[in-house]
């Protein structure tokens with residue numbers, strides 16, 4: 001299933017970084033509500049906003065950020081995985097993909 005696959009292959013903080021969103025200790029301004037403070041926390045396998053309660057995984061994050069359906073977002077993430085895998089094969093680096101080893105929340 002594509003949703004589980006991309007969730008396991010791309011850590012959310014890495015995806016956010018790819019999208020040009022910088023965080024401080026994993027905290028960013030929420031992309032779901034008008035957030036003047038960084039109330040959204042990025043974990044390896046999910047995000048949570050302590051302001052509005054938004055919660056989800058890397059696919060939900062991508063869908064919201066780009067105005068895509070969940071399926072479109074998962075396809076976008078799959079392309080990123082394929083591209084990063086090809087780059088790693090060519091250049092010997094796989095920094096973009098950090099396999100989620102457990103469901104335990106990990107900070108950036």
Ligand SMILES: [Zn+2]
Pocket residue numbers: 030031032033035039040049050051052053054
């Ligand atoms: Zn929020």
